[in-house]
Amino acid sequence: MKTTELAVIGAGPGGLAAAITAASAGVRVTLIDEYPHPGGQYLRGAAQTSTPPVSRTEQRSRQLLHQLPHPNIEVLTGTLVWGIEDHTLALYNADGVRFLRAERIIIAAGGRERVLPFPGWTLPGVMTLGAAQILAKEHGLLPGKRILLAGSGPLLLAAAKSLLAQNAQIIAILEATHPIAWLAHASAIWGNFDRLREGGVYANVIRQHHIPYRIGQTIIQAAGEEYLESVTAAHLDRRGNPIPGSEEEIVADTLCLGFSLIPNTELTQLAECQHEYNPARGGWVPTRDQHLQTSQPDLYVVGEAAGIGGASMALLEGQIAALAITQRFNHIPTLQRQLRPLRRFGAMLNMLFSPLPALDALADDETILCRCQEVRAGEIRQAIRDGSHTLSSLKNHTHTGQGQCQGRTCGPLLTRLIASETDNLPENAGQFRPRPPLKPIPLSALAQEHHP
Amino acid sequence: MILESIEINGQSVLVPAGQSVAAALFAAGISIFRHTHEENAPRSIFCGMGTCFDCLVTIDGIPNQRACMTLVHSGMKIRTTANEND
Numbered sequence: 210m211k212t213t214e215l216a217v218i219g220a221g222p223g224g225l226a227a228a229i230t231a232a233s234a235g236v237r238v239t240l241i242d243e244y245p246h247p248g249g250q251y252l253r254g255a256a257q258t259s260t261p262p263v264s265r266t267e268q269r270s271r272q273l274l275h276q277l278p279h280p281n282i283e284v285l286t287g288t289l290v291w292g293i294e295d296h297t298l299a300l301y302n303a304d305g306v307r308f309l310r311a312e313r314i315i316i317a318a319g320g321r322e323r324v325l326p327f328p329g330w331t332l333p334g335v336m337t338l339g340a341a342q343i344l345a346k347e348h349g350l351l352p353g354k355r356i357l358l359a360g361s362g363p364l365l366l367a368a369a370k371s372l373l374a375q376n377a378q379i380i381a382i383l384e385a386t387h388p389i390a391w392l393a394h395a396s397a398i399w400g401n402f403d404r405l406r407e408g409g410v411y412a413n414v415i416r417q418h419h420i421p422y423r424i425g426q427t428i429i430q431a432a433g434e435e436y437l438e439s440v441t442a443a444h445l446d447r448r449g450n451p452i453p454g455s456e457e458e459i460v461a462d463t464l465c466l467g468f469s470l471i472p473n474t475e476l477t478q479l480a481e482c483q484h485e486y487n488p489a490r491g492g493w494v495p496t497r498d499q500h501l502q503t504s505q506p507d508l509y510v511v512g513e514a515a516g517i518g519g520a521s522m523a524l525l526e527g528q529i530a531a532l533a534i535t536q537r538f539n540h541i542p543t544l545q546r547q548l549r550p551l552r553r554f555g556a557m558l559n560m561l562f563s564p565l566p567a568l569d570a571l572a573d574d575e576t577i578l579c580r581c582q583e584v585r586a587g588e589i590r591q592a593i594r595d596g597s598h599t600l601s602s603l604k605n606h607t608h609t610g611q612g613q614c615q616g617r618t619c620g621p622l623l624t625r626l627i628a629s630e631t632d633n634l635p636e637n638a639g640q641f642r643p644r645p646p647l648k649p650i651p652l653s654a655l656a657q658e659h660h661p
Numbered sequence: 662m663i664l665e666s667i668e669i670n671g672q673s674v675l676v677p678a679g680q681s682v683a684a685a686l687f688a689a690g691i692s693i694f695r696h697t698h699e700e701n702a703p704r705s706i707f708c709g710m711g712t713c714f715d716c717l718v719t720i721d722g723i724p725n726q727r728a729c730m731t732l733v734h735s736g737m738k739i740r741t742t743a744n745e746n747d
Binding site for chain 2: 332333337344618
């Protein structure tokens with residue numbers, strides 16, 4: 210079995226910062242990412258872009274990316290980590306399956322987008338903001354001709370900017386939260402001027418292109434035969450209930466959605482790290498000490514996978530974990546001080562833009578909740594009424610979460626649904642238990658282990 | 662820009678090197694990638710980053726490959742199941 214001094218899982222800003230900080234101190238690093246190019250979702254297309262960075266964070270992240278290849282870093286892209294046990298990682302890539310033993314591990318697995326279900330959300334043409342942004346940023350393509358953006362949070366604006374750079378026709382941007390809620394959180398802005406400047410860049414682009422930015426509205430229905438043809442927009446009250454009579458049908462072939470991000474915790478769960486439910490960090494997160502070490506010795510987690518806070522936070526956290534591993538503790542307090550306003554800002558965004566409770570009711574009983582197994586909301590609500598009050602129990606009784614995505618998409622939706630149907634705390638619904646392989650791998654790859 | 666020749670549902674197309682299969686399909690005007698087992702419902706790109714497994718296609722004979730996480734290579738043969746159902 211191959212060995213390494215430090216395995217970094219995820220090559221986004223947090224993973225890059227960790228890998229390069231450790232490698233510059235002479236540590237032998239293996240940097241692993243599932244996508245064929247390093248950079249994570251944040252730096253998609255950044256290697257060949259000519260667009261100026263929108264923030265210091267983007268500039269710094271690109272600089273890190275350009276430090277690859279690095280003599281002390283082995284980069285394994287296109288490589289899935291499908292298992293983690295003690296200090297051994299199970300890997301799969303085009304060469305097949307292999308195992309890697311790492312003295313220390315930093316997980317920087319990032320986050321994923323939350324999309325709330327509503328009638329028609331499984332139609333082709335309905336996709337996440339990230340999916341549309343990747344097509345535009347990395348491939349210079351547009352997802353469609355008449356595009357609508359809906360959801361909540363700053364990613365709406367970031368995605369709009371990427372799409373407009375490819376001359377997209379954006380009909381409108383629908384932000385579900387109300388401005389009155391924004392004011393209540395204004396104090397967290399202090400000390401986050403780089404983020405504010407970034408917001409200003411986005412606002413300017415939207416204004417220059419005369420894109421309507423509609424606040425307190427969302428999409429409640431999508432319709433079409435084989436592909437999206439039209440959507441229904443509605444005004445929302447402050448709890449998120451559509452206001453009767455406010456519905457408006459809009460012709461569109463593309464609907465991009467995102468209700469903020471949630472952390473990818475499958476690896477830390479599989480490694481049996483302790484987790485806690487913290488809505489200010491985006492939901493379930495691994496607990497960490499001041500050096501970002503989890504409850505498992507020599508296993509660290511940084512960036513969105515430990516709590517949604519943006520790339521600026523991930524860059525600092527990656528450095529802190531790598532400095533702790535290389536015993537350069539005297540550099541850490543300064544970084545921890547810089548982290549504080551970012552954490553405050555991240556918590557503000559997570560609370561402010563976490564989906565309004567009544568939005569779960571948009572999914573009528575006929576709406577599919579589990580996209581893989583095609584389990585409808587009605588069946589799941591019935592199972593909850595029949596006593597299934599945890600994700601595991603719902604999985605047993607309805608097949609939800611048993612498909613290819615292994616509950617990554619439906620899991621967070623079920624957490625909210627159980628909480629609202631039983632009037633209980635979301636954390637009491639528990640989590641799906643991830644099991645290896647964390648994502649499907651072909652049997653043929655398992656049958657012949659690769660011996661380098 | 663370097664172009665590579667691939668085959669989508671039996672038709673030869675030229676695509677930029679380094680493009681994802683999902684992007685290549687969209688660029689070729691194919692935006693329905695498959696139909697589901699249970700309800701024969703159409704699916705396409707959804708999350709775009711390897712999480713949701715909606716964008717599954719057959720690549721070089723191996724089924725259930727994520728179009729969003731696979732890059733094209735010269736001579737690649739892609740089949741969407743949308744085509745098989747026609």
